[in-house]
Amino acid sequence: MQVVITGCGRTGRALATRLDAEGDKVTVIELDDTVKRGLPAGFRCRFVLGNGINPRVLEAAGIAHAEAFVALTPNDSANIVSARVARDIYQVPHVLARLHDPAHAPVYTQFGIATVGSVQTTVNRVIQLLHHRTLEPHQTFGNGETLLVRSRVPAYLAGRRVAEFNVPGEIGVVELSRAGHSKIPEPSTPLEDGDVLSFIVAATSLGRLRSFLGGKWS
């Protein structure tokens, strides 16, 4: 796959190296010409000097034939502008941009740009590891805002119904495993000791789910 990346900082460099190792053809655009001198000897990706919002620079990097574009500069608006130019002017099929300031998230959403949010992802992960160690997620979605968590139903909750765990917009029971068999439970299904439930849960509601399962039923 032909990939163009803007921003050759720590993340851009690591991503370029990794994509290159996986056989992709990578071009990196960087504004600062001192960066090139600091690149490791084994760095094989093509390097284009210039501002990644500028169509001439993007063209020099081969944007017209790129299958993917990733905006990784430290500047949110530069990432938004170049991502939108790549998508709308050059019709690049896969466009991703890094989001630094979570307060800018609505702008990315408004313009329909898929984001990787380092701050949000880190905060969600640290909270998860500090406060909710017992609820190790099977899968996280987006920037960690939503998680799929599996947990054994404690004995004292036997007889409770699935619906009692459902909190609209926060927690939903999506699967029940009982004696080696899995099913999608009805809200009215009564729970038994030893059941394992899969919950879809908002990162901000992990505490609530934990208190449900940890004996602090409110």
Add this chain to the structure above:
Amino acid sequence: MRIIVIGGTGLAEQVADALHGAGDEVTVIDTEPGRESALAKAGLRAVHGDALVPSTLEAAGALRADVLVACTQSDEDNLVISLLAKKRFNVPRVIARVNDPANDELFNHSWGVDALVSPATALVSMIRQES
């Protein structure tokens, strides 16, 4: 007219001052804290904040504004602010400043820009016309 001017000291403030002097209702959005009192003294309404955050634009009255001038020293910021103003707040007239003439071509309707001000390009064309 209700006008929002975005940008710190320099051109943005001079524009805001001149418009206010001509009787327009001007609000300035500035990322630098503590400038509100100085601006208020000049008769300008000031909102401190990041214009890339929709709630800042809303606090400055973007929903009722007739004109928005994106006048920061960053072309990227000016483009994003212009598009937000047009798409999210339907501001009838959006004017943006171009700092680097290499970016001139981006400042068009696809970014919500109705008119651009490019000091470098204007100067060059004036020199060409006169020679």
